[in-house]
Amino acid sequence: MKNKMISRSFAAAMATATMLSTMGLSVCAASEGLYQGDNLTEIPAEKILTTDGTTYQPDTTFSFSVSNGNGTTESTQVTDDKGNLVYAGVTGGLYTDASCGAVFSAASQSSDQIQAIYQANGKLKLDVTAFPKPGVFHYLVSETPSTYDGITSDTNIYDVYVYVYTDDAGNLSIKNVVAKKQTPKGPVKADLTFSNDYGKDNDGTHDVKITKTIAGNQAVKSQNFHFQVKVTAKDGAAEKYLVKYSxxxxxxxxxxxxxxxxxxxxxxxxxxxxxxxxxxGDVVDVKEKEANSDGYTTTIQANTTQFGSNLIKNEATGTLQTSVKKDGAIIGYLNEKNGVIPTGVMATVGPSLILVLAATGLGVAFFRKKAE
Incomplete structure (x- = not known):
């Protein structure tokens, strides 16, 4: 009796899919977590990056992982929420390859395209020829953990069910795929979406401020100094960095x-x-071209707690190289020029002045005596 009910449910689902296919529907999400089509060969997998709103998207590709889920065995019967028998996934039925990744490219962004959220679409591929029979096949889908500097990967796992149907001639087709996110309260139907933190909450990205101070009793505060600034991304990635300059x-x-x-x-x-x-992992290089010139003395101030262990500074050449590990990091360049105030004037003219005063005194005495 139970097998008949399962067969009826499966037949009803197949009839619904057939009706939808005759309406000309291609791959689409009819509702959240449900993908339908005539004979699906791929389904989308969305990738989202959240930032602090001052960061360009990274220059990298994110990939997804597929493994075979559990299913009905000789000793255990597994069914979906409609009562259909569920089989373990078949290798190659749902899979990924090099073309399936979600691609992000900083090179495609201009300076006015900074966003708080970036999105890219990847995909999972389906191969109906891998399935030995009609039925519902269970897979597990996750994202491949990223090693990209500053990114925290999404650890969610989805149960993905591939519905394989047959026609009167015995031809197999895939008309439905259902995705369910694993949650503490149980599986919840949801689109395949993976969200990564890229500086929004994980403090994965930082900022550094290079400041200029001119001081001293002979300094000209409007004098121009020229700074060469370069950032080199870890692993040679083609990154871009937002700059605010004054x-x-x-x-x-x-x-x-x-x-x-x-x-x-x-x-x-x-x-x-x-x-x-x-x-x-990014390396910042700074050089003041006019360091220690025109009578100025250059001092470079950098709090070591804000920077990596690779901090190297050379005040003689006005150069600094470092990585940044905390927000609000400051590299301060102080150019100071002080003139020496002449001293020892009294010591130099003192004896002469004494002689002058003495002569003046004698002259006064002489005129007094003459007057008497």
Missing amino acids: KDGKTETTDMLQSGVQKEYEMTNEGYVLVYGLSE
Whole structure:
């Protein structure tokens, strides 16, 4: 009796799918977690990155993992929520390859395209020829953990059920795929979506501010100094970095740095270059071209708790190289020029002055005596 009910449910589901296919529907999500089509060969898998709103998307591809789920055995019967028998997934029936990844590219972004959320679509492929018979086949889908610097991967796992049907001629087709996210309260039907934190909450990206201070009794605070700034992304990725720049601390403009490409910024007193979106593995290089010139002494100030162990600074050449491990990091360049106030004037003219005063005194005495 139970097998008859299962067969009826399966037949009803197949009839529904056939009706939808005659309406000309291709791959689509009829409702959340349900993908339908004439004979599905792939289904979408969405990838989302959340940022702090000051970071370009990374230059990388994220991939997905598929494994065979459990199903009915000789000793255990597994069914779906409609009562259909569920079989363990068949290798090659649902799979991924190099073309299935979700691709993010910083190269495609301009300086005004900074977003808090980035999205890209990957996919999973289906091969009906891998299935030996009609039925419901169970798979487990997750994202492959990312090793990209600054990203926290999504650990969600989805149960994916592939519905394989047959026609009167014995031809197999895939008309339905159902995805359910595993939750503490049990599986919940949901689209295949994986969300990664890229600096929104995980502190995976940082910023650094390069500041300029001119001081001293002979300093000219409007004097121009030129800074060469370069960021090199970890593993040579083609990253981009948002820059907020002010020559004098009064007017700010937006700029962009590309990984491995040096840019020059002109600053006077209170000027700054603020670089966002730095992962801890990125390397920042700074050089002040006029360091220790024109009578100025250059000092570079950098709090070591904000930077990596690779911090190297050379005040003689005005250079610094480091990685950044905390938000709000500051690299301060102080150019100081002080003139020496002349001293020892009294010591030099003292004896002569004494003689002059003595002579003046004698002259006064002489005239007094003469007057008497």
